[in-house]
Amino acid sequence: MLKRLKSHDDLIAMRKSGDKKLKQDKVKASICMTGCRALGAQEVYEEFGKQVKKQKLQDKVEVVETGCQGLCARAPVMTIDPPDAPSIFYGRVTVDIVPDIISNTILKGEVINKLCYASAGKKIPYLNDIPFYSRQNKIVLRNCGIIDPNSIEQYIEKKGYDAFAKALFEYDPEQIIREITKSGIRGRGGAGFPTGLKWGFCRKAKGDTKYLICNADEGDPGAFMDRAILEGDPHAVIEGMLIAARAIGSEKGFVYVRAEYPIAVSHLRNAIAQARKLNLLGNNILGSGFNFDLEIKMGAGAFVCGEETALIASIEGKRGMPRPRPPFPANSGLWNKPTNINNVETLANIPVIIAEGADWYKQLGTKNGSGTKIFALAGKVKNTGLVEVPMGTTLREIIFDIGGGIPGRRGFKAAQMGGPSGGCVPEEHLDLPIDYESVKEVGAIMGSGGLIVMDNDTSMVDISRYFMEFVQEESCGKCVPCRVGTRKMLDILTRITKGEGCKEDIEDLKEMAYVTQTASLCGLGQTAPNPVLSTIRYFMNEYEALIK
Amino acid sequence: MKDKAIELAPVDKIVAGYSHDYDSNLIAILQESQDEYGYLPKSVLKEISRLTDVPLTRIFGVVTFYSQFTLIPRGKHSIKICNGTACHVRGVDEVKDRVKEYLNVTEGQTTADYQFTLETVACIGTCFLAPVMMVDDRYFGKLTTDTVADIVKEYSN
Ligand SMILES: Cc1cc2nc3c(=O)[nH]c(=O)nc-3n(C[C@H](O)[C@H](O)[C@H](O)COP(=O)(O)O)c2cc1C
Numbered sequence: 131m132l133k134r135l136k137s138h139d140d141l142i143a144m145r146k147s148g149d150k151k152l153k154q155d156k157v158k159a160s161i162c163m164t165g166c167r168a169l170g171a172q173e174v175y176e177e178f179g180k181q182v183k184k185q186k187l188q189d190k191v192e193v194v195e196t197g198c199q200g201l202c203a204r205a206p207v208m209t210i211d212p213p214d215a216p217s218i219f220y221g222r223v224t225v226d227i228v229p230d231i232i233s234n235t236i237l238k239g240e241v242i243n244k245l246c247y248a249s250a251g252k253k254i255p256y257l258n259d260i261p262f263y264s265r266q267n268k269i270v271l272r273n274c275g276i277i278d279p280n281s282i283e284q285y286i287e288k289k290g291y292d293a294f295a296k297a298l299f300e301y302d303p304e305q306i307i308r309e310i311t312k313s314g315i316r317g318r319g320g321a322g323f324p325t326g327l328k329w330g331f332c333r334k335a336k337g338d339t340k341y342l343i344c345n346a347d348e349g350d351p352g353a354f355m356d357r358a359i360l361e362g363d364p365h366a367v368i369e370g371m372l373i374a375a376r377a378i379g380s381e382k383g384f385v386y387v388r389a390e391y392p393i394a395v396s397h398l399r400n401a402i403a404q405a406r407k408l409n410l411l412g413n414n415i416l417g418s419g420f421n422f423d424l425e426i427k428m429g430a431g432a433f434v435c436g437e438e439t440a441l442i443a444s445i446e447g448k449r450g451m452p453r454p455r456p457p458f459p460a461n462s463g464l465w466n467k468p469t470n471i472n473n474v475e476t477l478a479n480i481p482v483i484i485a486e487g488a489d490w491y492k493q494l495g496t497k498n499g500s501g502t503k504i505f506a507l508a509g510k511v512k513n514t515g516l517v518e519v520p521m522g523t524t525l526r527e528i529i530f531d532i533g534g535g536i537p538g539r540r541g542f543k544a545a546q547m548g549g550p551s552g553g554c555v556p557e558e559h560l561d562l563p564i565d566y567e568s569v570k571e572v573g574a575i576m577g578s579g580g581l582i583v584m585d586n587d588t589s590m591v592d593i594s595r596y597f598m599e600f601v602q603e604e605s606c607g608k609c610v611p612c613r614v615g616t617r618k619m620l621d622i623l624t625r626i627t628k629g630e631g632c633k634e635d636i637e638d639l640k641e642m643a644y645v646t647q648t649a650s651l652c653g654l655g656q657t658a659p660n661p662v663l664s665t666i667r668y669f670m671n672e673y674e675a676l677i678k
Numbered sequence: 679m680k681d682k683a684i685e686l687a688p689v690d691k692i693v694a695g696y697s698h699d700y701d702s703n704l705i706a707i708l709q710e711s712q713d714e715y716g717y718l719p720k721s722v723l724k725e726i727s728r729l730t731d732v733p734l735t736r737i738f739g740v741v742t743f744y745s746q747f748t749l750i751p752r753g754k755h756s757i758k759i760c761n762g763t764a765c766h767v768r769g770v771d772e773v774k775d776r777v778k779e780y781l782n783v784t785e786g787q788t789t790a791d792y793q794f795t796l797e798t799v800a801c802i803g804t805c806f807l808a809p810v811m812m813v814d815d816r817y818f819g820k821l822t823t824d825t826v827a828d829i830v831k832e833y834s835n
């Protein structure tokens with residue numbers, strides 16, 4: 131039923147016809163059908179479908195499958211939107227309670243208390259009253275959990291592909307790059323490199339064939355932002371890629387997705403097929419003469435393939451080993467052609483920047499990082515889930531106000547940021563406004579956005595050993611400092627956790643950390659010692675207690 | 679599970695699906711083949727090499743580099759227990775031990791009846807429901823030593 135869009139006017143007409151549909155007088159029941167499937171969302175969704183059919187309520191209710199709605203701790207979650215009343219949030223929905231939800235909440239507007247979010251014994255039925263939601267600023271996640279990710283119509287109704295049309299018809303490539311540069315956005319994949327600058331390098335690089343790659347390898351254990359974006363709003367990533375492609379002058383893009391994300395792959399595949407049908411991908415897009423198409427490449431289970439040069443080798447069908455830079459991919463990347471690589475979240479930011487303008491975007495955040503950042507909140511925190519806040523928000527706001535604090539009575543000990551390349555932030559720095567630079571100063575990194583909360587039950591030496599084991603296993607073995615350094619540090623840490631450590635161990639660890647940091651070829655080795663150094667910095671007492 | 683008995687027609691079909699660029703599509707060809715056979719038998723790799731002209735040594739290099747590929751037969755179902763940071767902090771080790779005990783295998787092994795292969799992975803992006811695992815393409819969250827055994831039991835029948 132999707133009809134080819136031959137021009138910008140066709141796109142506008144399609145959205146306008148959608149506007150009317152949105153105004154219908156139905157109660158919308160949105161069910162998270164991505165991450166929540168791990169606790170039975172599929173069964174709940176099917177039961178809704180069955181009941182609506184049985185009770186012939188098709189004119190009254192519209193059941194929508196959505197991506198992650200954020201408060202994943204309450205899985206399976208759903209939101210009920212009556213046409214003229216505030217949204218109701220329900221969690222821990224079961225198949226048995228579906229008939230009650232229909233008869234009480236959907237048909238009569240009555241709230242079922244036991245499904246509501248509770249804080250300090252108080253039930254909060256309406257989504258906008260829940261601090262988890264009211265304190266966030268969803269810019270990139272604006273559609274995630276709201277629209278059906280498998281429907282390009284719904285994306286377009288929400289002004290989807292409008293920013294791309296603007297970039298295509300109103301801007302020339304240089305202007306797009308200027309706007310992105312001016313916005314101050316920095317890469318969300320970990321290194322925080324200014325995106326506009328990177329695009330400029332690739333645009334200026336010599337060569338007719340240029341490639342664009344979306345890095346969806348999301349290797350940081352404890353991170354799920356990219357998964358949520360791809361599952362919940364895949365068209366935002368495609369739109370971001372279209373704008374990037376037009377800016378750098380590329381006609382061919384790849385999305386490199388990890389194998390553990392089957393739902394993300396399926397939603398992305400479907401989104402690409404829909405975009406092709408509408409001629410938003412392919413040749414002569416919207417009658418403009420611009421061509422661009424996308425291909426999905428599946429990862430095969432190697433953390434190091436998230437590193438850009440290793441990722442390129444993997445797309446070329448080789449062993450995914452990093453190579454020295456320069457040459458940088460912008461000059462010589464995939465099949466030695468100029469290549470631009472961006473992270474999923476970076477690309478999902480692009481449409482908003484073009485739509486709202488760099489000046490608008492810049493006022494969100496701090497001078498060291500504009501815009502918002504999505505955090506994957508996990509570990510020992512009540513409201514585990516997906517959180518988007520402006521840069522410069524403090525960890526205390528994220529963990530306590532939004533995250534609801536620490537379950538049980540143990541109390542907060544540290545937050546781990548940046549995974550195996552990052553470090554931990556102890557209580558004394560909870561009020562630090564976080565951006566790329568401030569986090570570095572306290573010995574962690576912004577990283578991709580994995581935020582794991584640890585309570586006083588967690589041994590920081592064990593965490594340090596855990597990360598070292600991870601990087602030791604994932605080291606590709608190409609260079610000696612990383613291969614041998616991580617092995618030796620792991621041996622020492624293992625000894626210490628077993629209570630067999632000796633006094634010299636800490637000095638030895640620091641020395642090996644230094645060598646590994648300075649002499650390794652790629653980011654994996656260069657950052658591998660960070661968790662050790664950071665735990666030594668803040669939790670030396672725990673090491674000492676074990677060594678004694 | 680002898681190599682001799684392996685039917686090679688499916689590989690021919692898989693390779694034919696990639697009319698060009700065998701070299702860069704090698705990983706995709708291997709992934710599809712592993713989906714087809716459950717693992718990568720030597721005869722299949724030889725056939726891929728013959729059809730694509732990609733040297734067998736290069737194929738072996740790729741197969742041994744990526745942890746997804748396996749040269750030995752695997753169980754009908756794959757169980758991937760998450761060993762990521764969130765799951766580690768939330769006590770996945772007990773859950774893992776329970777599965778090992780229930781299936782009587784250790785990590786990387788396949789049960790004697792070829793029903794299950796047990797693996798650990800570093801994060802499956804479901805950290806908010808830690809500890810978690812995947813059975814084939816399905817995610818399961820908030821596992822306890824009790825629920826995990828029930829889930830595995832369901833798959834045994
Ligand atoms: C060992 C290692 C693993 C990485 N893993 C990822 C990853 O999973 N996803 C990602 O976007 N970037 C990852 N990166 C960073 C990429 O190399 C690259 O900087 C990034 O994709 C660039 O995109 P951005 O500028 O939009 O952030 C990794 C880097 C290293 C050294």
Ligand code: SF4
Nearest residue numbers: 607608609612652655
């Ligand atoms: S630093 Fe480690 S992962 Fe990176 S190339 Fe060297 S051995 Fe491989």
Ligand code: FES
Nearest residue numbers: 162165198199202
């Ligand atoms: S995965 Fe369902 S709400 Fe996040």
Ligand code: FES
Nearest residue numbers: 760762765802805
């Ligand atoms: S840490 Fe287990 S799913 Fe991410």
